[in-house]
Amino acid sequence: MNCKSQLNEFEYYVMFEKGTEPPFSGELLNEKREGVYICKCCENPLFDSISKFDSGSGWPSFYEPLGKDSVKEHTDTSLGMVRTEVVCAKCGAHLGHVFEDGPPPSGLRYCINSVCLKFLPLENNNLFK
Template sequence: MQKLEKTLDDWKAMLDPEQYNVCRLKGTERPFSGKYNATKADGVYHCICCNEPLFDSAAKFDSGCGWPSFYQPIGERAMVEIRDVSHGMVRTEVTCAKCDAHLGHVFPDGPPPTGLRYCINSVCLDFVARD
């Protein structure tokens, strides 16, 4: 996969302020505020920055955490995991493999078959319904 690289000014011009804050500055949206938190439609969630497919709706579940949750990404190479020691805790950050957008974090408390919970900010995603 070829990396998509842009300057922060390019990203700022392309994204709205909340998307820029979360995707490029590693912010987070308020829990239960995201447009995809309760979505149950059939389709694919893409990166808002580069349109790369990230999650299939079949892997989405209601974790009750306030952010869209998935038990696995759409493919092994869809994202990169990074050790995150910010905010006085140790977590695993997930970023888009193509454009390095911050998406959220992955935790080891999800359902079978993976036992993982990818806790993802809605503002990082664009949903495309399946025809």
Template sequence: MEKLEKTLEEWKQMLDPEQYNVCRLKATERPFTGKYNSTKTDGVYHCICCNEALFDSTTKFDSGCGWPSFYAPIEGSAVVEVRDVSHGMIRTEVVCAKCDAHLGHVFPDGPEPTGLRYCINSVCLDLVPREA
């Protein structure tokens, strides 16, 4: 996959302020406020920054954490996991493999078959519904 690289100024011009803060500055949207937290629409979630397919709705589940949760990315190479030691914790950050957008974090408390919970900010995603 070819990397998409832009300057912070280019991202700032392309994204709205919340998207920029979360995707490029690693902020977090408030829990239970994201547009995809409760969405049940069948489709594919794409990166808001580069349109790369990241998660399929068939792997989405209601974790009750306040953010959309998935038990696996659409394919192993769609996202990259990075050690995150910010905020006095050790976590695993999830970023888009194509453009390095911050998406959220992954935790080892999800359902089978993976046992993982990819906790992703709605503002980082664009849901493309599957055609019936």
């Protein structure tokens, strides 16, 4: 995707070299407004604020993606463990991981790096109209 050239060095590291931001450092961790979280690279809609919850993990957490075309999941065996990586379904950017310790209704916790997201507040976007 052409968007890679628009990212700063750290954003590129997290999104395309599968890095992670330090816990409790992301600017969207405490975002409470209604809206949609989109991919910082390709602007694919990823998560709705309705599914966001405070997991205490230090990263924005969601119990489900916005839709079936939002994210894809892959097995990640790095760091000597087996996890499920979450990537943007449109551009393939690494977003974070999903774990099976989330709240109902899904029981899932999509643990997403804030640096990979843009937030579109409900009052300022056309996705809801």
